[in-house]
Each structure stands twice: as structure tokens, then as C-alpha cells.
Amino acid sequence: MISLKGIRKIYQMGEIEVKALDGVDLEIEEHEFVCIMGASGSGKSTLMNIIGCLDRPSEGSYTLDGSDVSSLTSRELADIRNRKVGFVFQTFNLLPRMTAHRNVELPLIYAGNNDKERKKKTALALEKVELSDRAKHKPNEMSGGQRQRVAIARALVNDPSIIFADEPTGNLDSRTGLAIMALFQKLHREGATIVMVTHEMDIALHAQRIIHLKDGKIIGDERVKKSRDAEAEFLAVADLDHDNLSDAISKHE
Amino acid sequence: MNITEGLRQSLDVIRGNKVRSFLTMLGINFGVGCLIAISVVGLAFRDSVNSEMGRYGSTLLWVQTNWRAYASNESRIYMSGRDKKYFESALPGMISIESIFDANYTVSYQGNTTKTTVMGVEPAHFDMFSVHMEQGRLFMDDDLINKRAVCILRPDIAATLFEDEDPLGKMITINDRNFKVIGITERMGQGFISDGSDNNTIFVSQDYVATRIWGGRDIRYWFLIMKFDILENVDLAQERITHYLNSKYGKLRGEERFQIERLDTYVGMVDKILNIITVLVLVIAIISIVVGGLGIMNIMLVAVTERTREIGIRMAIGATSRDILVQFVIESISLCLLGGGTGIIFGASLAAIACAILKWKFMISLSIVLGALFISTSIGLIFGIYPSYKASKLMPIEALRSEV
Numbered sequence: 001m002i003s004l005k006g007i008r009k010i011y012q013m014g015e016i017e018v019k020a021l022d023g024v025d026l027e028i029e030e031h032e033f034v035c036i037m038g039a040s041g042s043g044k045s046t047l048m049n050i051i052g053c054l055d056r057p058s059e060g061s062y063t064l065d066g067s068d069v070s071s072l073t074s075r076e077l078a079d080i081r082n083r084k085v086g087f088v089f090q091t092f093n094l095l096p097r098m099t100a101h102r103n104v105e106l107p108l109i110y111a112g113n114n115d116k117e118r119k120k121k122t123a124l125a126l127e128k129v130e131l132s133d134r135a136k137h138k139p140n141e142m143s144g145g146q147r148q149r150v151a152i153a154r155a156l157v158n159d160p161s162i163i164f165a166d167e168p169t170g171n172l173d174s175r176t177g178l179a180i181m182a183l184f185q186k187l188h189r190e191g192a193t194i195v196m197v198t199h200e201m202d203i204a205l206h207a208q209r210i211i212h213l214k215d216g217k218i219i220g221d222e223r224v225k226k227s228r229d230a231e232a233e234f235l236a237v238a239d240l241d242h243d244n245l246s247d248a249i250s251k252h253e
Numbered sequence: 254m255n256i257t258e259g260l261r262q263s264l265d266v267i268r269g270n271k272v273r274s275f276l277t278m279l280g281i282n283f284g285v286g287c288l289i290a291i292s293v294v295g296l297a298f299r300d301s302v303n304s305e306m307g308r309y310g311s312t313l314l315w316v317q318t319n320w321r322a323y324a325s326n327e328s329r330i331y332m333s334g335r336d337k338k339y340f341e342s343a344l345p346g347m348i349s350i351e352s353i354f355d356a357n358y359t360v361s362y363q364g365n366t367t368k369t370t371v372m373g374v375e376p377a378h379f380d381m382f383s384v385h386m387e388q389g390r391l392f393m394d395d396d397l398i399n400k401r402a403v404c405i406l407r408p409d410i411a412a413t414l415f416e417d418e419d420p421l422g423k424m425i426t427i428n429d430r431n432f433k434v435i436g437i438t439e440r441m442g443q444g445f446i447s448d449g450s451d452n453n454t455i456f457v458s459q460d461y462v463a464t465r466i467w468g469g470r471d472i473r474y475w476f477l478i479m480k481f482d483i484l485e486n487v488d489l490a491q492e493r494i495t496h497y498l499n500s501k502y503g504k505l506r507g508e509e510r511f512q513i514e515r516l517d518t519y520v521g522m523v524d525k526i527l528n529i530i531t532v533l534v535l536v537i538a539i540i541s542i543v544v545g546g547l548g549i550m551n552i553m554l555v556a557v558t559e560r561t562r563e564i565g566i567r568m569a570i571g572a573t574s575r576d577i578l579v580q581f582v583i584e585s586i587s588l589c590l591l592g593g594g595t596g597i598i599f600g601a602s603l604a605a606i607a608c609a610i611l612k613w614k615f616m617i618s619l620s621i622v623l624g625a626l627f628i629s630t631s632i633g634l635i636f637g638i639y640p641s642y643k644a645s646k647l648m649p650i651e652a653l654r655s656e657v
């Protein structure tokens with residue numbers, strides 16, 4: 001479904017050339033759950049933005065579902081971002097003036113859906129992320145985990161075939177992070193292709209496949225023999241709201 | 254992106270930046286306000302002129318000796334009684350013809366003596382110039398036949414001469430001759446045309462002046478005023494009179510000896526003056542609208558910079574360049590329409606106040622309002638398109654990475 005050959009991304013910073021990506025070859029099949037790992041500055045986001053059609057490579061060819069992305073018009077690229085892929089960012093990237101409902105609805109507006117369809121699909125997406133009761137809230141009235149769930153609902157609302165997530169748990173505490181990972185795993189089970197960026201092995205191990213990026217090159221690409229189950233881990237982690245303190249301590253020991 | 258959605262987002266933005274939006278739309282507001290005010294006041298003024306004309310019928314024409322054609326010591330040619338008779342018989346559609354004499358005389362009643370304008374008029378005069386009586390009566394044919402020495406007073410001279418006494422039926426002296434007061438006119442309003450009288454004028458019968466004071470000599474007229482039924486007959490009269498006077502008296506060094514003027518040309522003149530004022534106000538309005546438009550453009554450029562990240566987010570979830578363009582253009586148009594809409598209210602209020610003070614009829618037409626809205630929309634489009642185009646040309650990833 002995704003096929004990259006010899007992808008390079010070079011930033012010219014005055015005299016210096018920064019090779020954010022330096023010859024990446026990569027194939028990702030439908031229904032895969034892939035994690036891209038690497039140190040900060042290794043080119044993870046750059047790679048993600050290119051496969052997500054937000055950015056164009058300096059060199060190399062990218063084929064998405066059989067069509068050569070470099071030959072697509074900006075209109076066609078917008079359509080891909082609208083229907084085919086959904087994006088989740090580390091910093092949520094919600095529009096601050098709008099309620100959760102309006103944020104989730106926005107891709108449907110660009111897709112040209114009518115009022116009725118929009119209402120239905122938005123409600124459904126919010127339900128999937130268990131935020132139906134927060135529909136009328138603005139981002140600054142919600143916790144980080146809730147904001148990220150709104151962002152995921154927005155990524156899901158047009159029923160995309162691939163979901164891209166760039167360090168989606170980066171700004172969250174580990175327990176909330178696990179809840180978000182559980183959500184991605186659920187989406188994956190329901191048939192979505194997921195490409196995620198992270199620099200934490202704990203998070204990466206929820207995927208089926210881990211790609212190791214270093215200095216803009218892929219230096220490792222392995223299957224995970226037994227992925228972790230985020231849902232179970234989440235339940236195992238102490239929740240002080242429900243457990244008493246001594247139970248919580250014994251759970252951790 | 255559809256229009257309602259764009260409008261909804263614009264209102265969100267405007268609500269979120271109330272002060273800034275308000276200041277930005279002031280220029281458009283003022284400009285549109287000026288446009289509306291001048292249109293409405295212009296309309297009201299034309300209407301008041303027309304209704305004033307309606308009173309006189311606008312079918313007045315007058316002929317007078319062309320003073321400018323003569324050197325200072327040159328003897329002038331006047332129209333004769335025979336000329337007047339010719340006009341009476343040869344001009345179709347004439348309703349009345351009148352000549353006016355006026356001179357300053359000493360007038361007195363008992364101890365009160367003053368100098369004022371005495372105007373010799375014909376019975377048609379009062380109708381022609383819409384002079385209405387407050388007390389007493391007009392001149393009658395009977396007065397003329399019997400050559401009675403009667404006069405009609407304007408209210409101020411009546412007050413000067415009689416103070417608290419009732420003037421009707423009393424005898425006053427004008428230039429040592431006795432005249433009986435038969436009527437007092439209404440106070441003069443601010444009419445558009447006038448016979449040259451004021452609230453101190455005394456009217457006497459011209460016939461009396463002619464026969465008694467001039468002593469039956471052939472009368473000479475420097476001024477004749479005629480009223481016709483329809484404008485076509487005014488045209489015809491102008492043509493015939495010009496021809497008649499020129500062929501009878503000839504020209505003087507290429508200049509007409511007599512001047513012919515028509516009331517309807519004055520209407521045209523008033524129109525011209527109004528047009529000049531309109532153009533001046535229009536220029537002010539256009540300047541402030543353009544300056545307002547530049548303000549809109551500036552604020553839209555700021556908005557695009559401030560909201561680069563928002564643009565990036567929108568593009569990341571599927572907005573096309575066109576969607577972004579349309580959104581910002583709608584925002585700019587909304588701002589302008591807000592300015593224009595409030596400008597209509599502001600301008601109409603100004604005009605309403607002006608009309609109330611000047612006692613003109615306040616009228617506002619739908620086309621004026623639509624025109625103002627059209628102008629606001631166009632300004633929003635013209636000055637919003639460049640910032641919006643800039644926004645639409647951003648690269649998604651660069652916009653998304655922006656820190657603002």
C-alpha cells in the first residue's frame with residue numbers, strides 16, 4: 001500500500017545541507033501496525049510527513065495505493081489527506097476556538113458532507129473515543145488525554161484507510177498514554193492501517209513491526225513476535241481514583 | 254467549504270477579536286455612512302426643490318433688460334405696452350403676464366415714518382408668487398376700474414407702522430399720497446423663488462401707479478414675467494420672444510438687449526450645485542472606503558500570519574487551497590459587510606437628523622441600501638483576495654510547523 005524508494009529530504013540551511021532523510025526504502029502493507037523509532041532528530045517526523053502527503057521528498061519515489069504521489073495535484077493531495085489518511089499529532093493540533101464537536105466535524109465539511117451526515121458521523125467518531133459527553137467542550141476545557149482523543153476522533157471521522165500518529169503519547173502521562181495505545185490497537189483490530197512515530201520502546205512494543213531510523217537512514221526493521229496488549233496493561237496500572245493506596249502499591253511491586 | 258460554514262467561522266473570528274474587528278471596520282463604516290447620508294440628503298433636497306417648484310409650476314419665464322450689454326451712460330431700451338400686448342396675444346398657453354415696478358419711498362402712519370420698498374404689482378402677482386393673505390383681501394378688478402388708492406402690507410411693515418393697532422381700513426401715506434390698507438399678507442417663508450419682496454414690502458396696484466404717477470404716458474417695462482400651462486409652451490414662448498425682440502430692437506454689439514430666463518433652468522442649476530456637493534462627499538467617501546479597505550487588507554495579512562498554524566491544521570485534515578482562499582475572503586467580506594451595515598445605519602441616522610432640521614422629507618430607497626452592501630462586498634473581495642491568496646499558497650507542513 002505504501003512504497004518508498006530512495007527517499008531523500010534535504011534542507012539547505014545557508015552553507016550547510018541537512019539530510020533529514022538519506023535514502024529511505026520502505027514498504028508498508030495494508031492492515032499493518034508499524035512503529036517508527038529513533039532518537040530525536042533522526043528524521044521520524046520528516047518521514048511521517050512525507051508518507052502522510054503533508055510534505056514532498058527532495059528525491060526518490062513514493063507510491064501510495066498504486067499512484068505516484070509526486071504526480072498528484074495539490075487538490076488531489078488535499079483529497080488524500082481528507083479521506084484516505086488521518087493524522088494525529090503530538091501537540092494535538094486542535095483549533096482552539098472550536099468545540100470538540102466542531103473540531104471533529106471539520107474534515108467532513110471539507111469532504112462536502114451535508115448537515116445530517118456530518119452530525120451522524122461526528123457523533124459516531126466521538127463515541128468511538130468515548131467522548132460523547134464532552135462534545136460541547138473547547139480544547140482548553142479538556143485534559144491532554146481528552147484532547148488527544150478528540151484529535152483521534154477527527155482523524156477517524158472520514159473513515160480513512162491509514163492513520164498516522166506522530167508521538168501521540170508524547171505529551172501524556174503514561175497511564176493516559178496506555179489508554180490512547182489501547183484505542184489505536186482497537187482501531188487496528190477493526191481494520192485500520194496504523195503508522196506511528198515514537199522514541200519509547202514501551203510504546204513501540206504495542207505495534208506489530210518496528211522500524212529503526214538513525215540519521216535519516218533505516219538501520220533496522222523487525223517484526224514484534226508478541227505485541228503488548230495496551231488494554232490489559234492499562235487495567236493493570238494502578239488507578240488511584242478506584243483502588244486504595246495499599247492495593248496500588250502492591251500492584252506495582 | 255460552503256458559504257454558511259465560512260460565515261460561521263468568520264463570525265467566530267470576529268467575536269473572538271471584537272475590538273480589533275471594530276477598529277478595522279471603522280473606515281468602511283464612515284465611508285459607507287457618507288455615501289448613504291449624501292444619497293438620502295440629496296434625494297430629500299431634490300424632493301424639496303421639486304415640491305417647491307410644484308408650487309410655482311416651474312413653467313415661469315421672465316424677460317428683462319440686459320443691463321450688462323449697455324455701457325454706463327448709454328440709454329437703454331425697454332419693452333413697451335405694445336410689446337406686452339403682443340406677448341399676450343402671440344404666446345399660446347399663457348396663463349398670466351405681469352410686470353413689477355419697485356422703488357423706495359418714505360411711508361408713514363400718524364407719527365411713524367420709515368423708508369421701505371413699494372412694489373407696483375398686478376392682480377396676478379399674488380397667485381404667481383404664492384403670496385397668501387393673513388387678513389383682509391387682495392386687489393380686485395373693482396379697485397382697478399375705480400382707480401382706488403389701496404395697498405397691501407407685508408407683516409413687518411404693518412407692525413412698524415401700526416404697532417398694536419389694526420391696520421385694516423386705515424390710511425397711510427406713501428410719498429405724500431394717501432393709500433388705504435386693504436390686507437396684510439402672511440409672513441414670507443424661505444421660498445425658492447421670490448418676487449424680490451421681503452416682510453417689509455408694501456404692494457400697491459400697478460395700474461394706479463401707471464395712471465396716477467406716470468400720468469398716462471406709454472409705460473416702459475424693464476421686467477415682464479409670464480406663467481404658462483406646460484413646458485412646451487415655455488419653449489415656444491422663449492423662441493418667439495427672442496425672435497420678436499431681436500427683430501424689433503436688434504442686437505447691441507452682438508449682445509442680446511433682453512435676457513430671457515426660465516425657472517426650469519434654475520432647477521438645473523440647483524441640480525448642478527447639488528451634483529458638485531455630491532461629488533465632493535463622494536470623493537471623501539471613496540477615500541475613506543479605500544483607506545478602510547487597506548485597513549482590512551492589513552488586518553487580514555496579520556490574521557493570516559497569526560493563524561498560519563490553523564491553516565496548516567486545516568490543510569492537514571483536507572482543506573484545499575481553494576477552501577482556505579474562500580474562508581479568508583468570506584472573513585474579509587464579513588468584516589466589510591459589518592462595517593457597511595453599521596455604516597448604513599450611521600449614514601441614515603445622520604441623514605434623518607439633517608432632514609429633521611431642514612424639514613425635508615426623509616426617504617431611503619432599497620437601491621441605496623443594496624448599493625452600499627454591494628460596495629462593501631466588493632471592497633471585502635478586492636482587499637481580502639491578496640491576503641487570502643497568500644494563505645492559500647502556504648505549504649501544509651510549513652504552516653503546521655509555524656510557532657505562532
Ligand SMILES: Nc1ncnc2c1ncn2[C@@H]1O[C@H](COP(=O)(O)OP(=O)(O)O)[C@@H](O)[C@H]1O
Nearest residue numbers: 011018019020039040041042043044045046047
Ligand atoms: N524545516 C526544516 N528546516 C531545516 N531543518 C529541518 C526542518 N525540519 C527538520 N529539519 C531537520 O531534519 C532533521 C530531522 O528532523 P525530524 O524529522 O523532525 O526529526 P525527529 O522527528 O526524528 O525528531 C533534524 O536534524 C531537523 O533539524
Ligand SMILES: [Mg+2]
Nearest residue numbers: 044045046166
Ligand atoms: Mg519529531
